[in-house]
Amino acid sequence: MKQSPKNDPKEVRRVVSASLIGATIEWYDFFLYGVVAGIVFNKLYFPSSDPLVSTMLAYGTFAVGFLSRPLGGVIFGHFGDKLGRKSMLVMTLMIMGVATVLIGLVPTYDQIGIWAPILLLILRIAQGIGLGGEWGGAVLMAFEYAPKEKRGFYASIPQIGLALGLCLASGVVAGLSSMLSDEQFLSWGWRIAFILSFLLVAVGMYIRLNVMETPEFAEAKASGEEIKLPIKEVITKYPGNVLAGMGARYIDGVFFNIFGVFSIAYLTQTLHLSRTDALLGVMAAALVMIFTIPFFGRLSDRIGRTRIYFWGSLLTGLSAFAGFWFMQNSNGNMLVVWMAIIIPFGVFYASIYGPEAALFAELFNPRIRYSGISFVYQFSGIFASGITPIIATYLLQKGNGDPWLICAYVAFAGLVSALSASWIGRRKRRESLLEAIPGCA
Numbered sequence: 001m002k003q004s005p006k007n008d009p010k011e012v013r014r015v016v017s018a019s020l021i022g023a024t025i026e027w028y029d030f031f032l033y034g035v036v037a038g039i040v041f042n043k044l045y046f047p048s049s050d051p052l053v054s055t056m057l058a059y060g061t062f063a064v065g066f067l068s069r070p071l072g073g074v075i076f077g078h079f080g081d082k083l084g085r086k087s088m089l090v091m092t093l094m095i096m097g098v099a100t101v102l103i104g105l106v107p108t109y110d111q112i113g114i115w116a117p118i119l120l121l122i123l124r125i126a127q128g129i130g131l132g133g134e135w136g137g138a139v140l141m142a143f144e145y146a147p148k149e150k151r152g153f154y155a156s157i158p159q160i161g162l163a164l165g166l167c168l169a170s171g172v173v174a175g176l177s178s179m180l181s182d183e184q185f186l187s188w189g190w191r192i193a194f195i196l197s198f199l200l201v202a203v204g205m206y207i208r209l210n211v212m213e214t215p216e217f218a219e220a221k222a223s224g225e226e227i228k229l230p231i232k233e234v235i236t237k238y239p240g241n242v243l244a245g246m247g248a249r250y251i252d253g254v255f256f257n258i259f260g261v262f263s264i265a266y267l268t269q270t271l272h273l274s275r276t277d278a279l280l281g282v283m284a285a286a287l288v289m290i291f292t293i294p295f296f297g298r299l300s301d302r303i304g305r306t307r308i309y310f311w312g313s314l315l316t317g318l319s320a321f322a323g324f325w326f327m328q329n330s331n332g333n334m335l336v337v338w339m340a341i342i343i344p345f346g347v348f349y350a351s352i353y354g355p356e357a358a359l360f361a362e363l364f365n366p367r368i369r370y371s372g373i374s375f376v377y378q379f380s381g382i383f384a385s386g387i388t389p390i391i392a393t394y395l396l397q398k399g400n401g402d403p404w405l406i407c408a409y410v411a412f413a414g415l416v417s418a419l420s421a422s423w424i425g426r427r428k429r430r431e432s433l434l435e436a437i438p439g440c441a
Contacts, residue, residue, distance in 0.1 A: 012145045012154065018207045019138040019158040022093055025200045026134045027165025029100040030065065030127055031260070032193055035169050035282075037061070038265035038389075039275055040190045044108040045117050055265065059389040061121050065128035066378075066386025072132020073374030074231050080137050080370035081230040085144075088370075089137045090208050096130030097201030099123045104194025136374035139357035144366070152305060155357040156297025162353065163289035166260055170286065172196065174279035230371035234364065238372065240427070241363040245376035246384075247420030248359065251313045252352055253384025254413040258320065258406065259285070259345040262392040263327075270401055271327065273337065281338040288346030289353075296354030305355040305362070306425030310418045312351030317414015319344035324403040352417070359424070384413070 037058040046057035072092070080088040103123045109116040138158040146154035172193045180189040227233050234242065260282055267278035300308045326340035357373075364372030395405040 015145045016142045016154055016157045019089075019141045020161050020164075022089060022204045022208055023134065023138045023158045023161025024164040024168070025161075025197070025204045026093065026096050026131050026138075027162045028168045028200065029096045029165075029197050030131050031166050032100065032169040032173070032197075033065065033103065033124060033127065034257070034261040034389075035173050035264065035279070036190055036193070038261070039268065040186060041120065043186065044110075045106075045120055046109070055269075056390060056393055057117075059393065061117070061124050063386035063390060064121060065124045065131070066381045068125040068128030069132035069378040069381050070375065072129035072134075073136060073378035074132075074371070075129070076133025077136055077371035077374035078230055080133070080140075080374075081227070081368055085137045085141050085370065086208070088133055089141070090205065092130045092132075092134040092137070093201060093204050093208060094130075096127055096134065097197050097204075099126035099130065100194050100197040103127075104191040104197075132374065132378045135377055136370050140361060140370055140373070143358060143361045144369075150298075150301055151361075152300035152355055152358040153294060153298040155361060156294050156300075156354045159297070159353055159357055160290050160293050162256075163286045163293060167283050167286035167290070169193070170264075170279045170283040174276050174283060177276045177279065227367055230368040231375060233368045234372045234375055238364060241424075242372070242376055244420045244423050244427075245360050245363055245373075246380035248309060248313070248417050248424065249356070249377060249380040250384045250420070251316055251410075251413045251417035252349075252356060253381050253386075254388050254410055255316055255320070255345075255349050256353075257385050257388035258392055258410055259323070259341060259349070262389045262406075263341060265389075265393075266396065266403070267327065267337065270396065271330075273332070273334075277334050277337070281334075281341040282345075284338055285342045285346035288342055289350050292347055292350035293354040296351045297358070300355035300358065304425070305359045306421045306428065308355050309352055309359060309421040310425070312348065312355075313414045313417035313421060315414075316344070316348040316352055317411040317417075319348045320407040320410035321404075324407055328403065359421075362428075363424070 038055055041061070042054040042058035046054045076088045076092060100123075103120065106119045106123070107116055138161070139155050142158050143151050143155040173190065176189045176192060177185055264275075264278045264282060267273045267281070268275050296308060296312070323340045323344040327337055330336040330340070360373040360376055361369060363376070391409065392406050395409060396403060399405045
């Protein structure tokens with residue numbers, strides 16, 4: 001197996017860059033669907049006399065992508081632990097890219113009837129499978145190459161791919177919205193954003209094919225300790241870590257989908273702001289995140305991942321109240337609306353997303369790490385991410401247009417994640433004490 005020198009700075013930078021670029025493309029593809037779901041797909045693929053019903057159906061297919069992500073995590077996690085990280089990353093990028101381009105070519109409901117939403121659903125499932133295997137491999141390439149004292153920082157670099165992908169997705173759609181009339185955008189303009197994925201994937205494939213396997217995986221393989229079914233080992237030997245990791249992930253999935261996906265529909269349909277202005281606010285928050293994610297990743301190396309994650313979860317959850325209050329009372333002032341998105345989403349959210357990759361990676365042994373972190377991240381995404389826009393749409397209706405029930409839901413997610421991070425921290429300290437006692441290591 002071809003392997004690079006361990007901790008070689010030049011090779012570390014190259015691997016981290018490859019992980020970041022690939023992750024950016026994957027997140028662009030995945031979030032593009034979410035950005036468009038509430039403003040295009042509800043009209044063209046799920047027509048209904050009731051706008052609420054059509055929007056809920058559109059978000060339903062958005063949720064399916066999260067339902068299929070655990071399948072991708074299990075499949076590619078298994079082979080990533082058996083065959084290597086690099087080969088799985090090449091395959092997931094190809095699956096994601098092809099599915100995204102094909103979404104841009106699917107005829108509408110008026111053209112082919114019920115087959116339109118069915119095809120959209122199938123391709124969304126393929127997207128979920130691709131991303132399900134992508135995330136774990138991308139962060140592990142960076143985490144396992146990095147020096148131990150800098151793993152929080154280096155593992156946070158691929159996490160920036162989420163911000164860049166969201167920025168690209170919302171920016172491309174916002175640009176097309178501003179350049180085209182509503183009729184042109186709904187007719188064909190939105191398709192350009194999906195078809196552009198072909199060019200991005202071509203660049204990503206070239207870069208990923210030119211990196212080497214991680215030294216830590218090579219060492220695990222060289223030890224000769226073969227695990228036949230890594231996911232079984234994860235569930236049977238690390239049940240506490242799995243549950244705590246899924247709990248810690250809760251605020252991540254809920255908050256991202258409230259501010260990165262649902263807020264666009266809220267601003268346009270409830271507050272009647274323009275689609276372009278709403279998208280620009282999300283894009284600005286994503287730009288800020290590019291800098292705050294690695295900041296909190298580095299901070300976690302210095303003062304502890306669980307400490308950052310605990311306080312970040314609480315602050316992030318509570319910030320939803322302030323964010324939605326300022327949106328609701330902005331009186332159309334776009335600077336106020338944008339700041340109501342940028343500060344909670346661009347700053348507070350980064351305090352959990354930055355340290356998250358290293359936090360989850362440290363929960364599992366290298367021999368089953370790809371399966372472990374993929375399962376935790378993707379399976380928790382079903383309830384933490386996939387159904388959040390649907391829940392938010394329902395809570396907004398129950399609140400008669402007021403978002404306070406949504407904010408309470410976000411705050412609850414923050415509390416669950418904070419308690420989970422606290423449990424992980426206590427367990428780590430207990431394990432460290434045991435290792436320090438002779439005969440207990």
